């Protein structure tokens with residue numbers, strides 16, 4: 001291990017890293033991101049290593065454990081280089097064949113290739129899969145290529161070049177100008193212009209300043225920050241060092257949730273390596289600038305992701321928000337000027353410095369620049385992490401990248417911005433995804449959560465589901481959020497139980513408005529969004545629940561009834577056996593009936609019926 | 618110094634004072650439940666919300682936490698937006714604590730008759746956190762704190778066990794605006810049901826009546842730097858000694874009997 005003492009030294013060392021990386025002619029990238037690991041990617045890695053060793057070619061061919069490739073739906077994913085052969089849902093049993101055919105004979109293993117659901121054709125290389133070619137992978141791309149635990153891999157792909165350039169050629173103010181010109185906005189939710197944030201911290205009169213990386217990522221179903229930290233931790237660190245230089249901070253923190261052990265591990269490794277090589281710590285690259293980063297593990301409360309709560313938590317106090325009329329850039333951590341940015345925001349910085357603000361500003365829309373990583377989940381064929389230019393339409397995202405809705409169902413809405421975002425209806429699918437447009441539609445960019453909902457979704461149920469999440473995660477400090485959320489939830493429950501009244505909707509609006517205007521932090525301020533957007537776009541559905549006591553999507557248990565069609569029922573008795581509460585009655589081979597007073601609407605009968613004799617009304 | 622307007626009246630003020638402080642100095646009423654001038658601002662009840670306008674922008678802020686910094690802002694303490702928000706807050710609190718006099722009075726002032734919202738509780742605590750803050754900031758103890766989050770938030774001793782920290786000073790009960798914290802002194806003990814805590818009382822060496830919690834005097838003496846011989850004095854002389862030494866303190870509010 002050697003310390004790199006100056007930029008020239010870095011470049012010559014980089015050359016040796018590039019050589020090392022390109023020496024491996026053939027290599028296998030096995031995605032070990034969150035999704036693929038869960039479906040057995042590590043066993044695939046071991047199988048590769050063993051099989052290559054057996055064949056005595058492990059010296060020539062590397063198996064590289066990489067971060068998330070994004071296409072989690074099809075995991076575990078394996079990509080063989082060169083050639084970029086993509087294999088989906090690989091199991092240890094497939095390894096032998098991949099080695100034999102692809103690595104030795106340079107041919108594809110067809111049965112493991114991705115089949116385009118539309119054209120039904122096999123897709124050979126990664127970039128040709130519609131899921132990938134419609135994306136603009138900037139922050140996520142390298143996660144699939146490098147070994148996140150190897151600083152040499154990162155250096156080989158131009159890592160720390162931006163830092164070296166900044167230290168040599170740019171004054172802090174020039175860095176800030178560059179970030180301002182790029183149009184980068186915070187990726188943690190509010191979309192505040194990053195350059196301006198840095199500038200106000202720079203201008204705050206104090207000698208001690210801090211930078212913080214927000215990796216609390218509490219939105220259910222979101223794992224983009226985690227994936228970047230796991231798959232390319234140095235990119236985040238490099239961004240932080242550049243930011244620290246720009247605002248003259250000597251110390252930084254990264255607040256990572258405790259449930260992310262691999263992210264913590266890989267980021268710790270990155271820190272150690274960067275220190276060893278002289279890219280972090282005292283006198284970085286001989287520039288005279290010193291900076292170090294400490295890891296802070298968060299307890300996992302959603303609200304701790306909020307900036308003032310996060311700062312309180314690092315200070316060792318209760319992780320509760322406080323009013324922010326004085327910004328953290330002036331009085332943040334320990335009352336010192338502080339820049340807090342999201343993982344994706346920090347990770348964007350090296351790309352901007354390397355390629356220039358103009359290049360970055362070309363991507364995206366007028367006011368929302370660059371790319372955004374969404375975690376696409378719900379009723380959509382290709383779930384996973386997708387990175388797209390700002391301004392792409394929801395339709396394109398859901399249909400071209402997401403591959404549309406499973407089982408041929410119709411789309412009903414998309415919830416963007418996590419649990420406190422809003423539901424965007426099908427009719428607005430051509431909405432370009434940028435900060436302003438999403439806010440206008442009553443939703444938000446948030447941290448990039450995206451949940452697709454098909455026609456079988458009840459929108460009242462959806463509103464209640466998200467509100468119950470934010471309600472549980474509320475810290476309970478301020479009245480509107482704590483009491484308001486509780487009452488709204490009770491009103492929604494009443495509606496779903498058929499006890500709704502028409503003025504309930506006015507009451508929901510009234511409380512929602514008070515929460516938006518009066519809450520202490522954005523948790524309470526945004527929590528009503530799912531309710532307000534569903535009220536706005538699916539008003540009739542609420543009225544159906546209230547006036548007709550009907551749930552059109554047939555979801556709300558108290559508003560539906562199960563019936564057995566006497567003409568169709570063969571009296572096979574399957575439903576009778578399946579019913580957990582003995583609500584089904586009938587003699588063998590005679591049509592059965594359901595006793596409504598006993599029925600709990602669990603749906604077990606419907607599931608087991610082979611003759612489609614059971615209907616829900 | 619900055620010049621700002623409150624309800625269209627012009628005021629000159631130091632910077633960094635909060636809008637609530639300024640308004641109160643000038644005799645302008647703003648309702649507030651979680652604020653106490655001896656304690657750090659907290660911003661939890663949101664009742665003290667006012668509307669701040671600058672040029673054509675306007676926003677709602679809580680006056681207890683909003684520092685005056687910007688020259689020329691116009692503050693409205695009773696605009697329709699403010700009133701509407703306060704109404705909802707009071708309705709929410711009324712649903713939580715229908716029996717609490719303070720909240721009933723606020724509701725009555727607004728012409729509200731009961732809360733229209735579906736859930737009704739019988740809480741006495743509005744979670745203003747004054748007790749928690751007085752205990753830690755003024756008394757220097759952390760006998761009570763918040764527990765649970767969201768709708769389940771409570772103030773309690775750790776795990777709701779009898780407190781070992783509590784010195785029985787009852788500052789919490791004194792600042793509690795709803796009377797939720799009740800103190801019962803019996804012959805032997807001081808009992809605070811709200812905190813599930815009993816503190817033994819000390820007996821007068823002369824006549825044998827109990828007069829103060831066991832550990833309070835020493836602790837408070839330490840905090841106040843009162844004369845060391847205080848406990849040797851009779852009640853009358855003791856009062857005189859306390860008054861003399863307290864006169865050295867800048868006691869701005871009736872409630873501040875102890876200064877950090």
Ligand SMILES: Cc1cc2nc3c(=O)[nH]c(=O)nc-3n(C[C@H](O)[C@H](O)[C@H](O)COP(=O)(O)O)c2cc1C
Pocket residue numbers: 185186187188189190191192214215216217218219302303304305306307308340341342343345346447521522523
């Ligand atoms: C309830 C709540 C939770 C939040 N959680 C996160 C989070 O997990 N990660 C994050 O980066 N920002 C989160 N934020 C936003 C932060 O408060 C803050 O705006 C952000 O970290 C700033 O970084 P940026 O400018 O790079 O977006 C949250 C906000 C709220 C109100």
Ligand code: FES
Pocket residue numbers: 648649650651652659660661662663664665666679680681682
């Ligand atoms: S007094 Fe200002 S929020 Fe309670």
